[in-house]
Structure formats: C-alpha cells, structure tokens
Amino acid sequence: MSGISRVFGGFRTLMAKAATATPAATATPAATATPAATGAGSGKGILKVVPVKKPLAEFAGESELSRASAVKKVWEYIKSQNLQNPANRKEILCDDKLKTIMDGKDKVGFTEITKLLSAHFPKSV
DSSP: OHHHHOOOOOOHHHHHHHHHHHHHHOOOOHHHHHHHHOOOOTTTTBBBBBEEHHHHHHHHOSEEEOOOHHHHHHHHHHHTTTBBBOOOOTTTEEEEHHHTTTHHHHHHHHHHHHHHGGGSSSOOO
C-alpha cells in the first residue's frame, strides 16, 4: 500500500507545481512571438508556400500555396460538392472543375490526389 501512495504522492507534487506555475513562465518564446517576427508562411517541406501552376491557382483562388493547403482546399471542394462515390468512399468522382487539376480523369482514388497535385508544384532543388 505504501508503494501506491509513493506513486500518487509524487504525481500530486508534480501537479501542484504545474498548477502554481504562471502561464507566462511556461509559454515558449515561439508561442509568444508575433507572426511577422517569426516569418510566418515560410515553412519547410509540405508547409512551404510556393507559386503553383495556373490550373491549380485558378481552382484554389491563390497563386501561391503550400502542398498541405492545396490538398486541404481540394478536400473541402470534394466534400462541399459531394463528389465521393457513395458505393466506394475511397473513390472521387471528378466534375469539370476538378478535372482541370486531376489530369482530366473522371475518377481518382483518394491516394492519387497528392500525386496528381504534385505536377502543379515546382520541382524542389
């Protein structure tokens, strides 16, 4: 029984310290910095904002996108237009607007979306 109280006693001590810590003391400098100071939008990898080709820019309404935001905009469009095949939810039925960025295909699998979108982004060096 004393072993259990030792474990929970240590836990209570940690929780008490966390409760007494001020929010300003526990906040990281990056969390309190302004977006302009940190260079927001200058991410790396799939979060890096880059210029995209014209068909994707017209579809998204922006000339520069990150890969992640492009996929997000495509999924928002698919959901809003109800373009998933009801019989097979892994399949997307492309309408005319979606065909412009999906190589003119009538149907695409949801795993193909990122592959088909990659043609609209510049090759990284």
